[in-house]
Amino acid sequence: MLSTGLRLVTALQLLSQVHGAILLASHYTGEIHTLSLTTEDAEADFAITSSASGCGILPAWLQWDSDTGTLYCIDESWFGSGVAASFSADADGRLTQTGRTTTSGGSVHSTLYGGEDGRGFLATSEYDRSTITTYKLPLGSRTKVQQQLKFNLTTPGPHPRQEAPHPHASFPDPTGRYLLVPDLGADLIRIFSIHAVSGELADCGAGRAEPGDGPRHGAFWAPIQGSTEGLMLYTVNELGNSVSAWSVSYPAESPTSGCLTLSKTQTLSTYAEGISAPAGSKASEVHVKDNFLYAANRADETFGAEKDSLATYAIDAETGEIAWLEAANAHAWYPRTFAINAAGDLVAVGGQTSSNVAVIARDPATGRLGNLITSLQVASRGNPGNEDGLSAVIWLE
Numbered sequence: 001m002l003s004t005g006l007r008l009v010t011a012l013q014l015l016s017q018v019h020g021a022i023l024l025a026s027h028y029t030g031e032i033h034t035l036s037l038t039t040e041d042a043e044a045d046f047a048i049t050s051s052a053s054g055c056g057i058l059p060a061w062l063q064w065d066s067d068t069g070t071l072y073c074i075d076e077s078w079f080g081s082g083v084a085a086s087f088s089a090d091a092d093g094r095l096t097q098t099g100r101t102t103t104s105g106g107s108v109h110s111t112l113y114g115g116e117d118g119r120g121f122l123a124t125s126e127y128d129r130s131t132i133t134t135y136k137l138p139l140g141s142r143t144k145v146q147q148q149l150k151f152n153l154t155t156p157g158p159h160p161r162q163e164a165p166h167p168h169a170s171f172p173d174p175t176g177r178y179l180l181v182p183d184l185g186a187d188l189i190r191i192f193s194i195h196a197v198s199g200e201l202a203d204c205g206a207g208r209a210e211p212g213d214g215p216r217h218g219a220f221w222a223p224i225q226g227s228t229e230g231l232m233l234y235t236v237n238e239l240g241n242s243v244s245a246w247s248v249s250y251p252a253e254s255p256t257s258g259c260l261t262l263s264k265t266q267t268l269s270t271y272a273e274g275i276s277a278p279a280g281s282k283a284s285e286v287h288v289k290d291n292f293l294y295a296a297n298r299a300d301e302t303f304g305a306e307k308d309s310l311a312t313y314a315i316d317a318e319t320g321e322i323a324w325l326e327a328a329n330a331h332a333w334y335p336r337t338f339a340i341n342a343a344g345d346l347v348a349v350g351g352q353t354s355s356n357v358a359v360i361a362r363d364p365a366t367g368r369l370g371n372l373i374t375s376l377q378v379a380s381r382g383n384p385g386n387e388d389g390l391s392a393v394i395w396l397e
Contacts, residue, residue, distance in 0.1 A: 021341065022093035022396040023348055024071065025357050026059040027379040028388045032073060034093035034396075035357060035376060044374040046359065052095040056083035061109050062392045065119060071095065072139075074107040074124050076387070081105050084122065086139045093396050099139035104129065104148075109169040111179075112137075114199040118176045121146060121199035125181065130165040132181055134199055146199055153186055158212040159239045161185065168216045168238075173248070174228055178204060178260045182215035182235055189215055189235060189246070191260055207233075207246055207262030214239025219288040220248075221315060232320035233262060236286035236295045241270050241277035243286060243295050243313065245322055265321070270295050270311040272324055278302075289340045291315040292367030293322055296335040296349070299384070306333035306354055310347075312367055328369035331358035334382070337392045346373070350393035353382040357393050 023035040034050045056075025063072045071089060075082035082105035087095040107124040114121040115137075122135045130153075134146040151165035166185035172194070173180060179201055181190040189207035194200075209215050216238040223230045231248040245266040251258025269275075270283045281300040286293065293313040302309040308330045313322040330338070332351025339348050344364040350357055356377050361370035382389020 021346070023357065023393060024062055024064070024093065024396055025350060025378050025393045026055070026062050026073065026391045027355065028058050028060075028382070028391055029379050030055075030057050030059065031379070032059060032062070032087075032095060033378055034095065035378075036093070037359060037374070039373070044359070046374040046376045048376070048378065049092060050094045052087065052097070054083075054087070054097040054100060055085045058082075058387070058391075060107065060391045062394050063110060063112065064394050064396060065112060066397065067117075068119065070098065072110055072112070072122060074110040075103065075105070076108055076391075077105045078128070079105065082107055084110065084124065084135065084139055089396060099143075101135065101139045101141065101143035104131075104133065107133075111170050111172065113170075113172040113176065113179055114194050114196055116196070118172065123170045123179060125167040125170055127166045127168055127184075130167065130185070132167055132170060132201070134201065136199060147201060149201065151183065151186065151190075157185065157187055159214060161239065162187070162212070162214065169218070171218060173260060174220055174222070174231065175250075180218060180233070182218055184214040184216055184238055187211055187213055187215065189218070189233070189262055191262070193259060204259035205261065207264065209235070209237065209244060209264070210240065210267065212239055213237040213242065213244070213267070215244070216283070217285050219286050219293070221288045221293070221320060223317060223320070230320060234286055234288060234293050234322070236270070236283045237267070238282050238284065240267075241281060241283050241297070242267050243270060243283075243293065243311075243322070245320065247320070268313065268322060268324060270297050272327060284335060285337050287338065287340055288315070289344050290364065290367070291317050292325070294338070294340070294347075296330065296338050298334045298336065298352075301333075302327060303329040307331060308333060308335055308351075310335070310338065310349070310369060312369065314367060326368060328360070329372070331360060331372045331375055332356055334384070334389070336390070339394050341395045342397050348393050348395065350390050352389040352391065353384055355379060355381045355389040357390070
């Protein structure tokens, strides 16, 4: 383990390499805030430079498409209808709305998929409604639902929150031929094949998690970037406070037909061996960067009052097997989302209840997280256990 002194030196070395960055943070008060981060030597300036509305009353999820310069935002409104919106961003990160459509509401996540370039359609996940809904892009006043899949559960799961299916996210596989949907209520990773032209989703089976795991989000990794050989999927299990590794197999008979399959190979706690998840803690998001896997723990306060943790795992470069590396201070309370910048030397953590964005140094070589570089309060704090406060943070790059 790195000493405190060495961690500080590493943090300062990384900080000196950064000149400027723009981030976006959504908040359950209805706005998306543009954040400017500038650094010089050991000094950091972090501030809100502009704000935009237009993503309904509870903007819950942000996705930046760097190829087209488009931001997508979805609204979690529970009042019968919601919003899906798109924005452009200027050089300073100031947002201008480019499209907007009405949704059925309750969306907690969205992703691009399908079409010729992998961004022809938008899929949203409705946790309480037990649905996945798709829309043909671009978004506009005439946009209609392309498809809506309603899931059912014949037998409730072992956890009280598993009384119904609860899709919490969706994401395409690296080939763009399949859409995967972690279902927290059904303990499934649902798999759908994608019709590239129409965007239609067809049931392709599922990977089955352990009862009570509650899979929430996922991220892919492969030994060779751009290849599917040895491809692994890592999911974070909200109810089980764990991460699972899945080997990914493609149909051998035809590269354009059949179904992707998943085989679970590992499940590890989001806490070190011998440490139990604190009562009330809930794992939230997972990301892969190089040969390292990261997962966020909410409401564990491992590092003191209002300071939850990020779990780090090393990924075996040949097999994809994961091994516990460390727990790091998230410098945030209830980290709903976090994001690693493209250079891999900074991690932005969004604390939902603390309503702050914390920027933490990361060592790209070791994967370890270092000291807090800076933290910024964004709008009003949330209330513990409530759907308020800061909802998402991303790098605009």
